[in-house]
Amino acid sequence: MNDPKQSLLVVDKLITSFDTDRGFLRAVDQVSFSVPAGGTVGIVGESGCGKSVTAMSIVRLLPQPAGKIIGGHVWFKGEDLLRADDDRMRKIRGGEIGVIFQEPMSALNPLHRIGRQVAEVFLLHRNISKNDAWDQALAMLKLVGIPAPEKRMMEYPHQLSGGMRQRVVIALALACRPSLVIADEPTTALDVTVQAQILDLMARLRSEMNMSMMLITHDLGVVAENCDEVVVMYAGRVVEKGPVSEIFAKPLHAYTRGLLRSMPTLESKPKSLLPVIPGMVASLGEHVHGCRFCQRMGIAASELRERPALIEITPGHWVENCPRCLGGEH
C-alpha cells in the first residue's frame, strides 16, 4: 500500500496456524498489508476469514498452545514484534498499541471497580503515584464522554450499559496515548444509535491524538465511513486491498463485488431478490492450492493449481490475480 518505511505497522506474509483435531489449519495464510502513520485501515471479511486471528497475531495474544505464528514479520516502528520477548510485548500492548475487543464485558474484570481498572493501566505503563494514576483515569473517562465520571469510577462493570462499558474499554485502550489502536468489531454488540456515538467518539479521539487505527469488522458500511484503506479477507487470505474510495466504487474481485451487492440497502427495492454468493464460507485447511473463492463457486479442484498472486492494478489497489474472479465469470 504505502512505502513500508513510512508505515507505522507493516504486516508481511504473516502465516498463523492452529493445531486442531483436524490437523494444522492455516487461519492466516501469507497476509500482507500496512497501516500508515495517522491512517485508518479496515479489515473486512466473514466469520472464519482470519481477520481476528491476524489482529491477535500482531499483538501476540493467540490462544495457547493451539495458535502458532509460523511465518512472516510484523514490523512496528521498525521492530519485528514476532521476535520481541514477552516483557517487551507487555510494554507494547496497552502502551504503544491499544486493543479494543468486541465484547466489552469480557475485556473488563467484573470484580474490580472501573476506576481501579483504568488507573491500573497508568500504574503499569507509567511510573507515577497511585493518586496521579487515579486523576489521570478520571480525566480519561471524561475524555470518552462518560457522564458523572467520579461516580462511575466507583462502580462495577455490570452496573454500566453496553455503550458505557465500551467507552470504558476505549478509555483503557487509549489511556497511554498509543500510536496504534487495533479495534476488533468494537461496535458489533451495540445498537445502531450507540454504534454511531462510539464511532464518532473514536474518530474524534483519533484525530486529537493523531493515532493510527486498524479496524476489524464484518460491516462494510462501517469501513466505508471510517477508513482510508480496506483489506478484504477470504479464507485466511487477502483477496483485495486498497483505498476505500476506489474499492467501494470499483470492486474488482468477485468476492468483494458479491459482498457489496448482497447487502440489502435502504435504496434496494422492497421484497426484491438480492444477488447472492452461493455456497458457504470456506473451511480452513493446511495447504490449500488454487483460488479459495473459485472453490466456493464450485470450480473443480483439478482446475485449480497455483495460488493466484496479488497484483497492483492501480497505485495502491491490489487484487488476487485469478482470471475467473476478475473476469466476472462468477
Added chain:
Amino acid sequence: MHNLLTVSNLTMHFPVRGGVIPRQVGAVKAVDGVSLHIGPGETLGLVGESGCGKSTLGKAVVRLLKPTSGSIEFNGTDITKMSQRALRPLRRDFQMIFQDPVESLDPRMSVRSIIEEPLLIHKIGSRSDRVRMVNELLDRVGLPSSAAERYPFEFSGGQRQRIGIARALALKPKLIVCDEPVSALDVSIQSQILNLLVELQRELGLSYLFIAHDLSVVKHVSDRVAVMYLGKIVELAPSESIYRDPRHAYTKALLSAIPSTDPNASRERILLEGEIPSPIDPPRGSAFGHRIKHPRYDETIGMDLSLREIKPGHWVAADPCCVSADDWKKLSLQK
C-alpha cells in the same frame, strides 16, 4: 381488506419483585399499548433497538406469552385469553422462527425428527406420508434430503436457519413471526436466507411479522414498517415512505445512523445522546422527547401520544417533541 392478524392496544407487563419479603414493587412495561394489523401475504417489519420490546411483542402475538391486556385477533378469532389446549389446533396457522438457530434446534434430535415433530403433534399423515413431507420441506428450503438423517451440529448457521424455516413451514402456516432471523448470519448467508423468505412468501402466500434491529434488512423484506421505541410504536408506514419521508425524530436518527457503503453518500448524521431508558421506570411523557431533552417534554406528560395518520397509510405518534412544527399542527388538529 380482511386482516389475518389484528392486535389492539396490547400491553405486556412483567412484574418486578423486591424487598425483604418479596412482593411486586413495579412492572416492566415491555409492550405498552401496541396496535397493528397484518393482511394475508403481507410483511410487517418491526424495528427497534435492544430492549424496546419487539421480541416480547412477537412472542405475545403467537401466544408464547400471555398478554396483560388488549386483544389479539387471528383470522377472526380472539386468541388473547384462550387456554393453551384451546389454542393448539389454531397453532398450525402461526409459527415462529428464532434468531439463534443453534439454541432453537434440539441437538439430540435428527433433522428429520425436528421437522417431523409438529406433524406428529398435530397427527398429520401416515409414517410414509411424513417421510415424503419432510423430504419435500427440505427440498423447499434448499437442503438435500440426505440432511434429514444428520444432526443440527453438523450444519452451518445458515443451514440451521433453513432447518428452522422448514420446521416452521411443516404445518402450512398462514403467519410466521420471524424474530431476528438473519442477525447471527454472515453477510453472504444473510442474503440467501432473505431471498428464501421472499420466495416462500410469493409461492405460499405467507404473512410475516419480521422483527429485526437492522433497518435496511427490515425495509428490504417488508411492505410496511413499524418503528418501536420503549414499548410503543412511534411510526408505522409503507416501507418506501418510512425511508424516503420519515416523520418521527427517532426514525430519522435510526436511518441516519446506518453506515452506508456508498463512499459518495453524504448524509447528515443525527447523533443521539444517551441510551434507551429503562422500561421499569419509563419517563412519564414522551420517552424519546425525554432522551433528547426536548424543551416541550413537560407538555407531553399526560398527553395522548398515540399514532395518527399524517398522510394516507403513514402513521406517526402525535408527539410535539418528535415531529416537525408543521406536522404537529396537522396532528393536533386531529385530536
